[in-house]
Amino acid sequence: MSSALTGQTAVITGAVRGIGRAIALRLAKSEANLIINYYQNEAAALDLSRKIADLGGHCVLVRGDVSHPDDAQKVIQSSLENFNRLDILVNNAGINRDNLLLRMKEDEFSQVIAVNLLGTFHCTKYASKIMMKGRYGRIVNISSVVGIAGNAGQANYAASKAGIIGFTKSVAKELGTRNITVNAIAPGYIKTDMTNQLSDDQKGKILSRIPLGRFGLPEEVANMVNFLVSDEANYITGQVFRIDGGMEI
Secondary structure (H helix, E strand, O other): OOOOOOOOEEEEOOOOOHHHHHHHHHHHHOOOEEEEEEOOOHHHHHHHHHHHHHOOOOEEEEEOOOOOHHHHHHHHHHHHHHHOOOOEEEEOOOOOOOOOHHHOOHHHHHHHHHHHHHHHHHHHHHHHHHHHHHOOEEEEEEOOOHHHHOOOOOHHHHHHHHHHHHHHHHHHHHHHHHOEEEEEEEEOOEOOHHHHOOOHHHHHHHHOOOOOOOOEOHHHHHHHHHHHOOHHHOOOOOOEEEEOOOOOO
16 A cells, blocks of 8 residues: 555645645645645745645645635635546644633634634535545544643634534544545644744643643644545544644543
């Protein structure tokens, strides 16, 4: 068996920064054709496109807010329009609007649910129709350890990421007979723009809870995605994989 994805087409949502960017580059190295979804940062999208081209890969940039069904459908359909197939979907798009519960505004809650959870629903729904016809598909949803353990000040984010876990398990049961696997990854603290905003004191407190004593790398999450969408993971579905350095043991 090989982890090469030559000739396959992958859609990655929220793909131009952090974990999403690392996933795109990893799947490009495995020779998948890519639909790169982004919402606002066109400069980062173009930079990623150049990096993928440097690797000899092929990608199409598709702007859209996956919390809106029309945009999500456009993103998914672009795989057929550009590469005539859809094999892989990585639901990575996500936002956070952290606040303590008593201070949290309704739109801070609803916006996070809309992008993180509803966006995953929209893209999976449209992608599954295509995958069911082809009787093949690999879907990976990016959750979070916060969706497993919770975190003060992130009730909205935790709810969205916990929802993704329940969604993943349910859809895995629905689609398994069509040779479509659906799994989730729950990253812990990964070196991204989000963790860079933490103070040294906050970083120290977090690191004290991580047995491996460091933050993870986006590439370490991307490697797990690459494995789950490869032939080496054909008998794995409905699972949640924590990549957290042992933080939630």
